[in-house]
Amino acid sequence: MNDAASLPDLAPLRDWFSSYCDSFRTSDLEVQRNFDLKQEHTRNVCRDALLIAHGMGPRFEMLAEVAALCHDLGRFPQFRDYHTFKDSESLNHAHLSAHIMKQHHVLDFLPDEERGCIEVAVRMHNAFLVPQGLPAVTEDLLRLLRDADKLDIWRVFIEYFNAPEAERASGAGLGFPDLPGCSAEPLAAVAAGRMVQLSTLKSLNDFKLLQVSWIYDINYPATLRLIRERSVLERFRAMLPRDREVLDVLAQVSCHLDGKLRDAAE
Numbered sequence: 387m388n389d390a391a392s393l394p395d396l397a398p399l400r401d402w403f404s405s406y407c408d409s410f411r412t413s414d415l416e417v418q419r420n421f422d423l424k425q426e427h428t429r430n431v432c433r434d435a436l437l438i439a440h441g442m443g444p445r446f447e448m449l450a451e452v453a454a455l456c457h458d459l460g461r462f463p464q465f466r467d468y469h470t471f472k473d474s475e476s477l478n479h480a481h482l483s484a485h486i487m488k489q490h491h492v493l494d495f496l497p498d499e500e501r502g503c504i505e506v507a508v509r510m511h512n513a514f515l516v517p518q519g520l521p522a523v524t525e526d527l528l529r530l531l532r533d534a535d536k537l538d539i540w541r542v543f544i545e546y547f548n549a550p551e552a553e554r555a556s557g558a559g560l561g562f563p564d565l566p567g568c569s570a571e572p573l574a575a576v577a578a579g580r581m582v583q584l585s586t587l588k589s590l591n592d593f594k595l596l597q598v599s600w601i602y603d604i605n606y607p608a609t610l611r612l613i614r615e616r617s618v619l620e621r622f623r624a625m626l627p628r629d630r631e632v633l634d635v636l637a638q639v640s641c642h643l644d645g646k647l648r649d650a651a652e
């Protein structure tokens with residue numbers, strides 16, 4: 387890969403992204419709120435991707451920002467056409483993001499190989515697991531994008547949950563009903579150290595457990611430190627029921643996070 391001296395200027399891509407967002411502008415305030423949410427989310431994922439990529443080389447940092455900027459392009463037509471961010475009820479937004487990138491030739495300023503890395507990272511950023519057998523840079527980029535995305539989805543959800551109902555962007559809660567308690571299947575998954583499957587959710591509390599279980603799927607020490615600094619787990623604890631089994635699984639995730647942070651510090 388080339389050195390810092392030949393780093394491309396990302397200003398045209400950032401400008402293209404702004405006009406892309408503007409092209410979805412609508413007088414429907416409720417829909418616009420969901421578009422604004424994704425534009426702000428993208429901005430934050432770019433920032434967090436750069437925080438995580440710091441020290442991995444200027445070329446990789448540039449690719450991290452490009453991947454972050456493009457990863458949720460598909461969210462805009464998804465919400466416009468289906469009024470949901472739930473892929474299972476609409477389409478795979480990551481596949482659509484990769485398609486839009488190609489359709490608009492937004493990565494034509496990059497060499498083919500790097501463009502290929504970003505396309506795979508964007509396309510796979512929402513997969514349940516990272517596929518095996520990817521080239522090293524593609525895998526690094528994909529893992530980084532997944533970490534940065536999670537960091538800001540947590541922020542979005544925490545803000546959503548703590549906002550007055552009238553001000554909430556409807557898409558952020560995925561439409562799950564706010565029922566008491568947590569369901570057995572998501573609790574069992576977290577207790578077993580596994581990520582919760584979206585198909586097992588019955589309520590908003592289950593969705594919170596799913597997001598807590600993402601802590602098992604973090605790739606970079608910098609992300610672990612940001613989880614700690616931003617009190618992600620504590621904020622989710624404050625939003626969940628104070629049932630014994632819920633507190634137990636949260637304590638378990640907390641131990642997992644402490645262990646990973648210790649490993650990373652050695």
Ligand SMILES: [Fe+2]
Pocket residue numbers: 427431457458535
């Ligand atoms: Fe995202």
